Amino acid sequence: MAAWVGLLRGHAALTRALNADLVADHGLTLNDYEVLLRLSRAPGGQMRRVDLAEQVLLTASGITRLLDGLQASGYVDKAACSSDARVTYAVLTDAGHEKLRAAADVHVAGIHAKFAERYSDDEMATLAELLSRLDGSEPDGEACKPE
Amino acid sequence: MAAWVGLLRGHAALTRALNADLVADHGLTLNDYEVLLRLSRAPGGQMRRVDLAEQVLLTASGITRLLDGLQASGYVDKAACSSDARVTYAVLTDAGHEKLRAAADVHVAGIHAKFAERYSDDEMATLAELLSRLDGSEPDGEACKPE
DNA sequence: GCGATATACTTGAGCTATCAAGCATCCTAC
DNA sequence: GTAGGATGCTTGATAGCTCAAGTATATCGC
Numbered sequence: 001m002a003a004w005v006g007l008l009r010g011h012a013a014l015t016r017a018l019n020a021d022l023v024a025d026h027g028l029t030l031n032d033y034e035v036l037l038r039l040s041r042a043p044g045g046q047m048r049r050v051d052l053a054e055q056v057l058l059t060a061s062g063i064t065r066l067l068d069g070l071q072a073s074g075y076v077d078k079a080a081c082s083s084d085a086r087v088t089y090a091v092l093t094d095a096g097h098e099k100l101r102a103a104a105d106v107h108v109a110g111i112h113a114k115f116a117e118r119y120s121d122d123e124m125a126t127l128a129e130l131l132s133r134l135d136g137s138e139p140d141g142e143a144c145k146p147e
Numbered sequence: 148m149a150a151w152v153g154l155l156r157g158h159a160a161l162t163r164a165l166n167a168d169l170v171a172d173h174g175l176t177l178n179d180y181e182v183l184l185r186l187s188r189a190p191g192g193q194m195r196r197v198d199l200a201e202q203v204l205l206t207a208s209g210i211t212r213l214l215d216g217l218q219a220s221g222y223v224d225k226a227a228c229s230s231d232a233r234v235t236y237a238v239l240t241d242a243g244h245e246k247l248r249a250a251a252d253v254h255v256a257g258i259h260a261k262f263a264e265r266y267s268d269d270e271m272a273t274l275a276e277l278l279s280r281l282d283g284s285e286p287d288g289e290a291c292k293p294e
Numbered sequence: 295g296c297g298a299t300a301t302a303c304t305t306g307a308g309c310t311a312t313c314a315a316g317c318a319t320c321c322t323a324c
Numbered sequence: 325g326t327a328g329g330a331t332g333c334t335t336g337a338t339a340g341c342t343c344a345a346g347t348a349t350a351t352c353g354c
Contacts, residue, residue, distance in 0.1 A: 006278030131153030135160035
């Protein structure tokens with residue numbers, strides 16, 4: 001019970017602070033950032049929108065609108081899938097890469113600071129392990145290999 | 148870093164599930180519930196809106212609108228402060244008490260289940276302790292003692 | 295007393311997310 | 325091949341929150 005309250009409050013406090021920083025410094029939302037990050041790690045810098053949605057815990061429509069924004073800013077582009085005309089890939093542009101790299105330093109440092117000032121290394125590891133159990137999803141398979 | 152990701156994902160997953168249940172079963176938001184709960188614990192079942200906002204991590208305007216809704220549903224009422232005409236108290240009505248009691252059983256059981264299925268008692272205690280450090284606020288003083 | 299500043303709250307505009315519904319494409323069974 | 329259903333995505337309506345600005349009351353220094 002206390003754990004639940006802690007989770008709610010902790011998340012709200014941290015999220016708000018970090019998101020505010022990110023928006024102020026780079027005009028990116030926490031979710032924007034997460035999406036860019038996931039894309040940058042994906043092979044070819046591209047992912048199906050559906051998979052992206054699952055990874056950042058948004059609905060399909062949420063991803064559509066978020067990507068609309070990122071596309072308008074020039075950080076991602078659309079690409080068709082050769083083997084399945086239903087799917088459109090989101091692909092990271094050079095500008096997107098650039099933006100991500102620019103934002104990453106400050107952002108990661110910010111996160112690190114927030115945690116380091118409250119926890120020892122051991123505690124951090126424990127916390128990470130415990131939290132990881134909260135969301136019971138697994139990695140998804142590949143559907144349509146881009147050429 | 149992993150801790151941060153875990154916090155994000157864990158919170159999103161849990162919050163979504165619990166909020167959905169609560170809305171489906173009782174038409175209450177997680178925040179609605181939290182507010183009713185705080186009020187029920189406050190002396191006289193009433194609190195200043197400002198203090199309430201701070202406790203549930205909302206802004207002043209957020210509280211105004213949330214309470215508008217709860218008031219429209221008849222779960223809370225407004226009350227003036229005799230010693231400071233600027234403040235209005237939010238006070239829990241009988242219907243609010245009732246609603247809270249009705250929702251609490253199911254909701255608390257749901258929370259418990261989510262945690263119990265993933266953690267031992269010890270782990271839960273550890274998690275609670277760690278999370279509690281994330282938000283650095285202290286209890287607030289009394290400003291205007293009702294009557 | 296009276297202006298300047300602070301505090302409690304409300305309101306309007308905007309953002310991000312959701313859900314429900316719709317369209318297009320793909321796949322499978324007949 | 326074609327009907328029925330699943331899948332990927334988009335769109336319209338709506339909820340919940342934030343910020344910025346506004347109103348009303350309190351308080352402090354003169």
